Amino acid sequence: xxxxxxxxLQPCSSDLELLRRYEPVVRYTRGEEFFPTHxxxxxxxxxxxxxxxxxxDEPLVGKAGLSxxxxxxxxxxxxxxxxxxxxxxxxxxxxxxxxxxxxGVKRLRGHQERFRAELGRLARVGYGSRLLAAIFALSxxxxxxxxxxxxxxxxxxxxxxxxxxxxxxxxxxxxHDDGWIALQYWFFYYFNDWRSGFYGVNDHEADWEMIxxxxxxxxxxxxxxxxxxxxxxxxxxxxxxxxWDDSEELELYEGHPVVYAGAGSHASYFRPGEYLTEVxxxxxxxxxxxxxxxxxxxxxxxxxxxxxxxASHFNTFRIPFVDYARGDGVRIGVGQDxxxxxxLLEPVPAWVSxxxxxxxxxxxDPLSGENAPSGPMFNRDGSIRMAxxxxxxxxxxxxxxxxxxxxxxxxxRSDTLAARQIELDAEVAAKSVExxxxxxxxxxxxxxxxLEARYKASEERLRRLSAEVGQLxxxxxxxQALAEALGERAARLEAGVADDPRAHIRRRAxxxxxxxxxxxxxxxxxxxxxxxxxxxxxxxxxxxxxxxLIPGMLAMAAAFVCIESILRRQVxxxxxxxxxxxxxxxxxxxxxxxxxxxxxxxxxxxGLYLTWLNVRELRR
Amino acid sequence: xxVRSEQVRRPRAxxxxxxxxxxxxxVLAAIGVAGLAAAWxxxxxxxxxxxxxxxTAGEAAAQALLLLITLGLGPLSLIVALGLFRIRPWAWLMxxxxxxxxxxxxxxxxxxxxxxxxxxxxxxLIVLSLNQQEVRVAFEPRExxxx
Numbered sequence: 088x089x090x091x092x093x094x095x096l097q098p099c100s101s102d103l104e105l106l107r108r109y110e111p112v113v114r115y116t117r118g119e120e121f122f123p124t125h126x127x128x129x130x131x132x133x134x135x136x137x138x139x140x141x142x143x144d145e146p147l148v149g150k151a152g153l154s155x156x157x158x159x160x161x162x163x164x165x166x167x168x169x170x171x172x173x174x175x176x177x178x179x180x181x182x183x184x185x186x187x188x189x190x191g192v193k194r195l196r197g198h199q200e201r202f203r204a205e206l207g208r209l210a211r212v213g214y215g216s217r218l219l220a221a222i223f224a225l226s227x228x229x230x231x232x233x234x235x236x237x238x239x240x241x242x243x244x245x246x247x248x249x250x251x252x253x254x255x256x257x258x259x260x261x262x263h264d265d266g267w268i269a270l271q272y273w274f275f276y277y278f279n280d281w282r283s284g285f286y287g288v289n290d291h292e293a294d295w296e297m298i299x300x301x302x303x304x305x306x307x308x309x310x311x312x313x314x315x316x317x318x319x320x321x322x323x324x325x326x327x328x329x330x331w332d333d334s335e336e337l338e339l340y341e342g343h344p345v346v347y348a349g350a351g352s353h354a355s356y357f358r359p360g361e362y363l364t365e366v367x368x369x370x371x372x373x374x375x376x377x378x379x380x381x382x383x384x385x386x387x388x389x390x391x392x393x394x395x396x397x398a399s400h401f402n403t404f405r406i407p408f409v410d411y412a413r414g415d416g417v418r419i420g421v422g423q424d425x426x427x428x429x430x431l432l433e434p435v436p437a438w439v440s441x442x443x444x445x446x447x448x449x450x451x452d453p454l455s456g457e458n459a460p461s462g463p464m465f466n467r468d469g470s471i472r473m474a475x476x477x478x479x480x481x482x483x484x485x486x487x488x489x490x491x492x493x494x495x496x497x498x499x500r501s502d503t504l505a506a507r508q509i510e511l512d513a514e515v516a517a518k519s520v521e522x523x524x525x526x527x528x529x530x531x532x533x534x535x536x537x538l539e540a541r542y543k544a545s546e547e548r549l550r551r552l553s554a555e556v557g558q559l560x561x562x563x564x565x566x567q568a569l570a571e572a573l574g575e576r577a578a579r580l581e582a583g584v585a586d587d588p589r590a591h592i593r594r595r596a597x598x599x600x601x602x603x604x605x606x607x608x609x610x611x612x613x614x615x616x617x618x619x620x621x622x623x624x625x626x627x628x629x630x631x632x633x634x635x636l637i638p639g640m641l642a643m644a645a646a647f648v649c650i651e652s653i654l655r656r657q658v659x660x661x662x663x664x665x666x667x668x669x670x671x672x673x674x675x676x677x678x679x680x681x682x683x684x685x686x687x688x689x690x691x692x693x694g695l696y697l698t699w700l701n702v703r704e705l706r707r
Numbered sequence: 708x709x710v711r712s713e714q715v716r717r718p719r720a721x722x723x724x725x726x727x728x729x730x731x732x733x734v735l736a737a738i739g740v741a742g743l744a745a746a747w748x749x750x751x752x753x754x755x756x757x758x759x760x761x762x763t764a765g766e767a768a769a770q771a772l773l774l775l776i777t778l779g780l781g782p783l784s785l786i787v788a789l790g791l792f793r794i795r796p797w798a799w800l801m802x803x804x805x806x807x808x809x810x811x812x813x814x815x816x817x818x819x820x821x822x823x824x825x826x827x828x829x830x831x832l833i834v835l836s837l838n839q840q841e842v843r844v845a846f847e848p849r850e851x852x853x854x
Binding site: 386389390391392659662663665666667669670672673674676677680681 | 800803804806807810811813814817822824827828830831834835838839840841842843844
């Protein structure tokens, strides 16, 4: 069997040996153009620029003068300036034509390496999401973006590089922190062509991706792999992490974690598949909140089914994109098509620690999706990445003691708790005595008008003390329950029963199921053209039948929905949806017409109900 | 094969809606039969005092169509009621479809100023009852357990 889950390591391994032992196997999707590479040739092919707050772009170092050494030199600049590298120069017509011809020939020949989307993203979601996707696509014309032919130019440049040096590279870093050894693997790509190559969200020059393997120090000096975390889109903390022995979630190949890289995006996934990801639109936050409130009222208060039973797993107010991480293309790593060349980031080179700028074109995209990323150490704004300064906390592992310390930590927690319980016992006993004394004092003071002031003061003290004792008793009860839970877990661990490996995960990326992907070509075709047709229909109405605009739009929307339901074989769902919508409209009409009568009837009903309750109580 | 489990517990809302459909079916059937009798009297030439006869052939055709629909809806409502009592998924869908038609008609009448608010309220209540989470669960098709 290929999987080895309990590989152990002899002490005194060097950092490089450790990195090599657990270096990942990365599987790409067929059609992927860019693979992890060294940064030296990339930087040498780049020029360094500064974008000034007044909008000017100024060259700092020309192409011939840039190297990793010069990139690592400290550069001062004014507030608001953005430093960035620029790799791609516009292709000339001949180069672009040659590239497009090559791609066309590949398509015609049904080239094996060619990417096929199969079921398109738009066929996987409803009209609302499709409309937003259309708006998002149109917005690219207005906001900053990477020019169209840049991906082609980057692909040509990368191919030239591969002719000189074809070995994939990762940059490794080993961090010892709080009983954990974090092995970080950083991957550098020339280009992210998710949008232009795979119908995704964005394109940008340069791409940095990372995964981390966490080993625990064992008492006998060995280091054992326990967890692994993959950076992936908008996932954070615990959700990034999988346990090494969780064979359903984490695939291992001869003791190496397997990463499925998203086509073009290079985001890392634990399982192969097609992931529907969502992009938030910040300006729609209010609409999303309102829609969520209405949905909550519909589902929780009215206990209606429609809003959740038929809702897709994805929010209507987010733009859907598919990240294809099929793993059916090039494979890199131990025992794969191509092996790794590791480069240790120790000591940290100046190009990592001193260059805070972007590693590719600054496209001036306010949403940042089209701007190049910063290096492994920095965020786009120049602040240090959490993954760099706190690799353990980055994956939410800071609260998890290494297994060797687990028992000790558990015992220490139990001891602290036991000590506190003893303290609480003593405190409760002492304060109870005081409380009794106050009670007696108050009883004695009653009936003596001249001692009223003293009575009131004692009464106040008693009230406060009683609340304090109540709080202490509550803490003691909770402490008792916690002690029992800790004892139970200790017994479980003693018996060799591990915790649930997935208990920490709140949200995880799920690949589309076979059922999700079952859809006819008609549905796909319709999904692709429907929004465009709707806009064309709207324009036709505006030109030729403006007086029938509203009924025309309604009829068109109804026709589109009917066509889609028939194509998707969801006529029953359509019928119930329309009926519920009509019921909601009718209910609003009734409320509008009879709001006073409804309010009076409601109050009458409430009054009668209360009377009935009280009378029933009297009869008992 | 998809079959209905006889063990599914019938939600109370379904019982109420079932009785309403039964009542509606009975009323529609009675109206239909009365209309049929009146039409027979008119056609046979015996006539009825005080009965408004259709002025034109078009009006007569419209009334005949309405009579046919009423005659059809009566038994249909009865069948739906029985299906609802027996928790059949097709009955749920038919009930929703009937209420959809009814609501569309009532909203149309409201727009032309001839609203029937009582019927509208009844339909709203029936739809909201049929769309309750437990009702939807009860009517979902289930896979036959093996064995």
